[in-house]
Amino acid sequence: MRGFLSLTPVTLLLQLSLAVDPLVCLDYATYQGTCQDDGVTSWLGLRYAAPPLGKLRFAAPQPPLPEDGTVIANAHGPACLSTGKTPPSATMNEDCLVMDIFAPSSASSLEGLPVYFFIQGGGFNSNSNTNYDGTGLIKASGMNIVVVTFNYRVGPYGFLASKEILQGGSVNNGLKDQRAALQWVQEYIHHFGGDPRQVTMGGDSAGAQSVTLHLTAYGGRDDGLFARSAAESQSFSSLRSVPESQFMYDNLIQRAGCSQCNDTLSCLRNLTATQLQAVNIQTPFPGAVRSPLYMYGPTLDYDFISDYTYRAYAQGKFIKLPTIYGDDTNEGTIFAPGSTNSLAQSEQFIRDQFPDITDAQLQTWSELYPLDETEIYPGKGRYWRQVAKGYGEMRYNCPGIFISNTYAALSVPNSYSYHWNVIDPPSQASGLGVSHTIEINAIWGSAEGTHGGPDSYKPGGVNAAIVPITQAYWTSFIRCGDPNTYRLPGSPRWDEWCGPLGARMMFQTNNTHMEQVPPDQWGRCQYMSSIGLDLKQ
Incomplete structure (x- = not known):
């Protein structure tokens, strides 16, 4: 490849115009990224879905809302609220469906680079790997990849399941948040120098379990959201159906003072995040003595999750793509x-x-x-x-x-x-x-x-x-x-x-x-x- 010094002024100008601009204009927002001194540009705190507040609490993710003006994307968004009575704060909040993107500053908007889409862990009860910096990975690749990290709902916000939730909201919302982020990447990542056809879906622990659940989602249906996967310490938790998960909802409305309401789901939605967090705890599974490490988790809804993970793989109901699996x-x-x-x-x-x-x-x-x-x-x-x-x-x-x-x-x-x-x-x-x-x-x-x-x-x-x-x-x-x-x-x-x-x-x-x-x-x-x-x- 010829160096810049050998190019004519017109060709040089054309080459430079192909580089990704830190100012990225999407159809719902304009984000101003930051060019770092090390040759990497970052965009932090980008919304990939609407705030899951009010009626959207316990509901499937919705498209991001329009934002006025230019958003200076130089600060991480808050992590999603975790189970364990932790009150909302500047760094942990219910309005948390945001992502960070890191790309080589020289990346081209016309010839996209492979994308590493990382799903963090936390047992589906917390976001345990928030705000990871993709700069080191990009440098290790020789400036040849784009890195995406993001937050998704956990605990009751992402994984509460019951007949009431099924009728008035949605189950497996944490996984659906992940799916929404993958779909966002397909639609928008080319603006940041990424190639939507070359997405590697990675993750650790619950993030690695999420990888397996996306591979087996909808009976192994391939929606073209990723081309390969890499799972670190993939976890097989127990998958409970909606009826088997009803105890979580019943216990929560009791603790929240909603059990006597005609519409218990509306009661839960009307609570402030601080009020809901005050009663957001683990309780024992039916038949157990003590609370488990992680009570909330993916639900066997016979839709997104159509079967137990062992059986889904044994029956070949998964997307067959290049993959890495491993453990410690x-x-x-x-x-x-x-x-x-x-x-x-x-x-x-x-x-x-x-x-x-x-x-x-x-x-x-x-x-x-x-x-x-x-x-x-x-x-x-x-x-x-x-x-x-x-x-x-x-x-x-x-x-x-x-x-x-x-x-x-x-x-x-x-x-x-x-x-x-x-x-x-x-x-x-x-x-x-x-x-x-x-x-x-x-x-x-x-x-x-x-x-x-x-x-x-x-x-x-x-x-x-x-x-x-x-x-x-x-x-x-x-x-x-x-x-x-x-x-x-x-x-x-x-x-x-x-x-x-x-x-x-x-x-x-x-x-x-x-x-x-x-x-x-x-x-x-x-x-x-x-x-x-x-x-x-």
Whole structure:
């Protein structure tokens, strides 16, 4: 390609005119972005849907409203309200359906770049990865991608389900917010230098579960919203139907003082966000003793979600596109109660999360995950690591292995899997080990893009070398659907998964290599998958 100095003035002017202008005029708003000194332009706090307030509370997302004048898009919008009595604030509010966009300042509005569309996690009860900065990923790609992040409704605002909600509103609104954001990208991302035909839908934890639910949405219908996907620590929570979710609504209207109203839904909508947040808590599932980690979540509505996730994949009812799935060695350590000191407490925790598990299944689960007396850590109960391993595999590791194996069985090309085993010394000493979604710090870059992360991942840290390797794989996949094409020179080739024990990339500083799933983990996961439908996963 010729340099600017070799171009004629007319041609140079034409070339420059093709670059994306920070001032972007859409059909409902004009947004002024910010050109950063590092060659990246950002647009922050863009509305992709109407404020979900008043009658739109508990309703499906609606198109964004017109905005007057030029909006200076240089500030993040608020995160969506989380479950846990947290009152609204300047950084967390019900009016939260906004997105951030990062693009190379040199991006062309005519020849769009591949887009990384990231769905944050939070167990569908919070927005846990808000305001990530896409600059590091864009630099790692050689200025060859566009990055989109956004907020979506969670807790009762996004996932309350009941006959009243079904009649007067909509269920699975958090997922529908995500869908609306994907549709927004299809319509508008070319204004920011992105190619709507090359969208990689990524996500971590609940965001990764969202990836699986969009792939299986409407029975696996392909609406052309994305071309590939990348899921980190994909989660298989229990999916409850609307009747099975009625208890959440009934408990909420009781706490909110709406139970005696003729129209309980209108009563809930008339509450201020502060009033609703005061009663926004977790309660036990029917048949459980204690509240689960996450009560609100995706609903089996037989429309958007047409079946349990295990069965949808087993029956091939998913969009077959290039994909990455993967997990961390110690997925359950941040979730398991540190005070777990007996097998009875361990089993009760599992039953609180999955109350449909039978006594016989729970006994088998306990036998598959025996106590290891060598895994005792200061301040932690004897059974903490035991329940952490069992919970981590049944909710995260085993579903990931199952999906990857399903892709291989159906000969879906460009299907990749990974095992994240990068050892952070302080985490290892504390017993947390290689914990849930910790790889996000390497994918986005610990120096910029995430909030904190292990010091060992930062420049000068013992795991700093894993960051450019990981970013090269991910940005290569985002650019072309193959993590190998633009991988870092000298890094190993990432082979596709092939069964039945698979072939996955094991990430470890100075020891990244392909591995097979260990036979003992494979055996445990076969059992976890066999009872997945009983657990409504």
